[in-house]
Amino acid sequence: MTKNQLIALYVISTAAIAACFFMPPIAQDQAYHRFADAHSWASVPNFWNVISNLPFAIIGILGMTRLRAIDYSLKASYIWFFVGICCTGFGSGYYHWHPTDATLIWDRLPMTVSFMAFLSIVIGEFIDADAGKKLLYPLLLLGLSSIATWVLTDDLRMYALIQFLPIFLILIVLFLSKKEIRYKKYFWLMVVCYTMAKFLEGYDAYIYVVSREWMGGHALKHLAAAAAPFFFYKFVGRKFNPERP
Template sequence: MMGYVMNHRWKRWKRNHRIWGAIAIFICCMCLILFTPAIPRSPNQHQFADVRNLLGVPNTLNVMTNFPFLVVGVLGFVFALDGGFFNISSQGEVWGWVVFYGGMIGVAFGSTYYHLKPDNHRVIWDTLPMMVAFSSLLSCLIFERFGQRTGSSSMFALLVSSILCVLHERIYNDTRFCMMFQLILPLAIPAIAFMYRSKYTHSGYWFLSTGRTFLAQGFIC
């Protein structure tokens, strides 16, 4: 009986903290938008240390370093379509990983296109696939921890939000939404992975993926 009561209290505590945590994040984001000025994309962002032109390819190393994303993206995309390779238990997770690796392929092409001639017009094709990859990665975790219905809703909402954030930056030259999106999602992954139990083994890889996501974000940019 005591075990049942403690388990019930623990579940209620987690549910309440999840709700209040989401409310706190929402309030902080709204305060950032309402009480801070627009943050335009700095022209200095398009000035890279390596501007060498080798074999007729501008900014050669910045362009060539996107090739590993293409290789990993294509392999992961093919293997994710075959859900049995990753031993994925639900169709929703399969599509989550398919979108994630599709986003990585988009990063390879979009970042290459941007780095060939960096400017504010091309950077959208670098930013959007990156945010799609972030969205689907978090969605895969939500599929795993909360089920297919919650995961599907989250993936749809996150993908739409990522597109709207990029459009807002493109139209108003204001990077605040994209900055919040790219910061909150990688932080949410280890938080959820820590608080909620996985149905799979090797759950620690979520923490490793978060570190690599931050590394990739800085590496691509």
């Protein structure tokens, strides 16, 4: 992709943000907190929805450990990505222990950090490393602003945009970029994992019934979503240590 195409991404993003203000406010639906599987086990409420967040914490810690010896222009973006993933493990677990709007903040906040860091990584890897590096903190600030807007106004418009616009931009970049083609498979696998996670989330109750009330789709969503940073972890190992399996 060229610098002109990078400008096109800026234009698309600006237009999407502006369009958000013409949409009606989106309040947090309280039904969101009612998951199909509410079973407790070993004194842990909503057991599977809580414990299925453990892979996030493990992968985040492994990722940060792997980055210690790496000197790279996008290292800060990588670190923030894995920090967000690690904190998602604890934040989402905390939320599912007692699902409310107040605890949901700690689920969404670290996920937003990872989303924004990942967008800066994709821009840096497949368009321009300097641009990805410079965009990291503005993107993180934008993500945090979306959380603050929701908390202060009970309006999810900006948060919804932060959830879905990066995916749209990432798809554009992956389709059009001719850089680092040998590593694209890891990023495509991450997109597949995210798509599968959203599918499982949408069929939470149906999966719970089909599994004979053993596990709902939301816990499986966590496992599918955690596979995405695992593939990024594998990408980091392959990029900086080609001999690593």
